[in-house]
Amino acid sequence: AQSVTQLGSHVSVSEGALVLLRCNYSSSVPPYLFWYVQYPNQGLQLLLKYTSAATLVKGINGFEAEFKKSETSFHLTKPSAHMSDAAEYFCAVSVDSGGSNYKLTFGKGTLLTVNP
Amino acid sequence: GAGVSQSPRYKVAKRGQDVALRCDPISGHVSLFWYQQALGQGPEFLTYFQNEAQLDKSGLPSDRFFAERPEGSVSTLKIQRTQQEDSAVYLCASSLGENTEAFFGQGTRLTVV
Numbered sequence: 001a002q003s004v005t006q007l008g009s010h011v012s013v014s015e016g017a018l019v020l021l022r023c024n025y026s027s028s029v030p031p032y033l034f035w036y037v038q039y040p041n042q043g044l045q046l047l048l049k050y051t052s053a054a055t056l057v058k059g060i061n062g063f064e065a066e067f068k069k070s071e072t073s074f075h076l077t078k079p080s081a082h083m084s085d086a087a088e089y090f091c092a093v094s095v096d097s098g099g100s101n102y103k104l105t106f107g108k109g110t111l112l113t114v115n116p
Numbered sequence: 117g118a119g120v121s122q123s124p125r126y127k128v129a130k131r132g133q134d135v136a137l138r139c140d141p142i143s144g145h146v147s148l149f150w151y152q153q154a155l156g157q158g159p160e161f162l163t164y165f166q167n168e169a170q171l172d173k174s175g176l177p178s179d180r181f182f183a184e185r186p187e188g189s190v191s192t193l194k195i196q197r198t199q200q201e202d203s204a205v206y207l208c209a210s211s212l213g214e215n216t217e218a219f220f221g222q223g224t225r226l227t228v229v
Contacts, residue, residue, distance in 0.1 A: 004158075036220075043120065043207065043220035044159070090158050102147065102214040103172070106158030 002027040002093045006107035014115050019063075019078040021110050023091030026072065032101055033074040034092040035065055038109075044090065050074060061085070086114045118142075120221035122208050128227045129198045137193045137224045141210030148191050149218060150183055151207040159207055165191060166214060198228045 007022040025031055032051050036044040048059025055067040065076045074091060088111050092104040121140040129135050141148050147166055151159035152175075162181070164172040167188035176183070180198075185191040195202055205225045209218040 009156075041222065043222045044209075045220070046217055049217075092158075100214050102149070102164055102211075102218075103161050104151075104159070104218070106160070108156070108158050 002031060002095050002105050004091050004093050004105055004107035006089075006091050006110050008110055009108065010111045010113070012113045012115060013081045015083055016080050019076070019081045019085065019112065021076040021089050021091075021112065023065075023074045023076065023107060024072050025074060025091075025093045027093060027095055029095050032094045032096075033065075033067060034094070034104065035059065035063070035074075035076050036090045036092060036106075037061075038088045038090065040087075047076070047089075081112075081114045083114050083116065086112055088112070120208055120210050120219055122206075122221040122224050124224060125222065126225050126227075128229060131199060131228055132197050133228075134194065134196045135198055135226065137195075137206050137226070139191045139193070139208030139210075139221060141189060141191070141208070142219055143189075145210035145212055145219075146188075147211045147214045147216075147218070148185060149209040149211075150191070150193050151209065152177075153205040153207055153223070155204070162193070162206075164214075195226075198226075200228050202226060203228045 003026045034049045035047040050067045058064045091107045094101045150162040153159040161175040165185045180196045182194045205223040207223045209220045211218040
C-alpha cells in the first residue's frame with residue numbers, strides 16, 4: 001500500500017521568501033504524485049502532478065515540484081511567497097492498478113501562513 | 117454547472133439520526149469519488165463510481181455508509197445511525213475518466229452531536 005508523509009504541519013514564511021513544503025512517499029510501484037491546495041471553506045484544487053514524464057513539474061501560481069526517486073520525495077517550492085498563497089497544501093499519491101490509478105492517498109496537510 | 121456542487125454545505129445531526137449528502141458532478145463527468153476529511157487530517161478515499169456503477173467501495177468505514185449514483189450523474193452518500201466519529205467534511209470529486217484530473221466540490225461539513 002502507498003502512503004504519504006508531509007513533514008511539518010505548519011510552515012510560516014515571510015512575503016517574498018522561498019516556500020518549501022516537504023512530501024515523502026512510500027510506494028512499491030512507480031507512483032503518480034500530486035499537490036493540491038485548499039483555501040478556507042473551499043474544495044481541493046490541483047496545483048501540479050507528476051506522471052512519470054519530466055521529474056521537474058511546473059504548476060499553477062508559480063509552484064513547482066521535483067520528483068526524486070532516490071529520496072522518495074516530491075517537495076513543493078515557490079521562489080517568492082505571496083500573501084495569497086496562504087492555504088493548506090496536500091501531497092497525494094496514486095498508483096497504477098490494473099490500468100486504473102484513480103484512488104488518491106493524501107498526506108495530513110501543511111498549513112502555510114505568509115507574514116507581511 | 118461550472119463546478120462540483122455539494123449540498124448541504126453544513127449539516128448538524130443528532131447521534132443516531134440518518135443523513136443524506138448530495139453531490140452534483142460536472143456535467144459529462146463519468147467518474148465520481150467520495151472522500152472523508154476528518155479535522156486536521158487529509159482526505160481519505162471512501163468510494164468510486166464510473167457512471168452508475170460503484171466500482172470501489174473499499175473505503176466505506178462501516179455498513180452504516182451507503183452511496184449511490186442511480187442515473188450516472190447526481191450521487192448521494194447516506195450515513196445511517198450517525199455517530200460522533202462520523203463528524204468530518206465529506207468531499208465529492210468528479211472527472212472525465214478515471215485517470216484524468218479530479219475536480220473537488222467545497223464539501224459538506226457534518227457535525228454529529
